[in-house]
């Protein structure tokens with residue numbers, strides 16, 4: 239059976255056959271089940287899916303942030319030709335420190351409340367990629383002229399992320415900044431050491447819509463100016479549409495569909511992707527789907543076949559038998575659903591409107607008016 243997702247041209251990061259499970263008193267939870275993905279040089283890729291689909295576990299596996307045990311991680315993660323999972327901790331920290339950066343969703347928990355923005359960002363600018371600087375060397379450098387140069391770089395970067403009044407912000411503590419300013423500070427921090435790969439987890443999600451849009455616009459400009467490769471994680475397909483070149487839709491620890499962003503929105507194939515798109519609030523029209531009925535699979539005892547089958551309006555007995563193939567389309571797209579086997583008539587494949595009407599009918603019947 240062919241399960242491979244299409245691969246990026248000139249990949250910077252490749253994840254192959256990733257499997258991640260967690261040991262617990264109740265048993266073994268098989269969360270990530272054979273994920274393949276890749277990010278090309280200069281490409282912006284999003285992993286999108288509902289809460290609990292495994293986006294963060296995938297991201298944490300790439301960054302080796304999961305404690306083993308209870309986690310068990312298998313597969314291959316290759317960054318610019320280097321296999322990451324087999325590196326020693328110090329070798330990995332060096333690659334991560336010098337070439338990857340992270341922006342987390344909650345700026346308050348990522349910034350240290352007891353140091354000023356200037357102190358924290360200058361430390362990153364000066365020591366960002368050096369994970370093994372000794373204490374004596376750390377203090378020698380901290381009080382050398384190198385510190386002034388690093389501070390200058392921070393100021394420049396704060397201006398680049400359009401931070402208002404950057405000189406003043408350098409002397410402020412995180413709690414004195416608004417949510418949007420804190421997010422800008424974190425983006426500045428992430429870019430200080432000119433990474434090749436930026437990983438952004440639900441960036442700006444906690445902010446109100448206007449500020450969120452401003453942050454995404456800023457991010458788009460910075461990605462282009464700094465020629466970054468980006469892996470974004472979001473539960474919001476609208477965000478994926480705004481910033482990414484390509485999208486991976488994740489469900490129940492598997493990639494169920496991938497396509498270039500425009501193609502995914504114009505012609506979503508998997509019933510789950512269609513359900514997510516149908517759930518995006520529409521500004522016109524009087525009917526809006528309420529979201530996909532049901533909940534994500536129980537990872538301690540996941541469905542044997544397609545993990546979406548229990549929630550899928552088109553599921554048949556065959557869907558419960560085994561995992562569907564990843565049917566590859568043209569142009570780096572693929573869908574893991576038996577409806578895309580070539581023996582299925584085009585007219586028997588669902589459209590977003592059909593999926594929307596299933597969802598609306600269900601939510602209507604829940605309200606007792608069907």
Ligand SMILES: Nc1ncnc2c1ncn2[C@@H]1O[C@H](COP(=O)(O)OP(=O)(O)OP(=O)(O)O)[C@@H](O)[C@H]1O
Nearest residue numbers: 260267269288289290291292293294295296473537
């Ligand atoms: N350390 C852990 N131990 C046990 N189970 C875990 C652990 N971390 C995550 N999981 C389980 O893995 C599943 C996927 O979680 P994950 O956080 O990756 O989802 P997500 O798609 O990123 O959701 P969210 O958008 O809420 O972050 C969840 O069912 C979660 O309970």
